[in-house]
Amino acid sequence: xxxxxxxxxxxxxxxxxxxxxxxxxxxxxxxxxxxxxxxxxxxxxxxxxxxxxxxxxxxxxxxxxxxxxxxxxxxxxxxxxxxxxxxxxxxxxxxxxxxxxxxxxxxxxxxxxxx
Numbered sequence: 001x002x003x004x005x006x007x008x009x010x011x012x013x014x015x016x017x018x019x020x021x022x023x024x025x026x027x028x029x030x031x032x033x034x035x036x037x038x039x040x041x042x043x044x045x046x047x048x049x050x051x052x053x054x055x056x057x058x059x060x061x062x063x064x065x066x067x068x069x070x071x072x073x074x075x076x077x078x079x080x081x082x083x084x085x086x087x088x089x090x091x092x093x094x095x096x097x098x099x100x101x102x103x104x105x106x107x108x109x110x111x112x113x114x115x
Contacts, residue, residue, distance in 0.1 A: 005106050011113040012042035018106055031102065044109055051105055053112070058104035062093055065100075 010016040016037035036043045045051065069092045073085040 001110065005103070005110055008106065010037040010040065010042055011110045013037060013040040015039040016042075018044055018109060019102060031098075033105070046112070050112075051108060054101075054104045054108035057107050057111075058100045061100045061104060062096075065092055065096060 004011070004014055008017050008019055010018060016034070016039035018033060018037075020032040020034055033044060035045065066089045069089045070085060073082070073088055074080060077085060
């Protein structure tokens with residue numbers, strides 16, 4: 001399932017794409033989502049406000065990334081609580097924000113596909 005999520009595939013037929021651009025990794029300016037799957041017609045946005053739950057998924061991804069950068073940063077700094085690590089955590093979250101927005105919507109669609 002993780003491979004399907006990362007490949008931007010429809011949760012229903014695994015053929016169509018959720019976003020109009022197939023590459024969700026390095027696509028910073030085009031956030032165009034398809035309204036429905038071009039292959040099977042599965043609607044991605046069930047109702048207005050459907051993606052409010054994706055904000056929680058994005059928050060969890062951001063926390064996981066911040067913790068990972070903190071753990072990796074401890075290897076490079078002398079002190080455990082060196083304040084320079086805050087810069088690297090912020091930079092990581094800023095650079096991954098567009099990816100987090102896209103992947104959190106895809107994860108939310110996969111979580112809610114049976115509902």
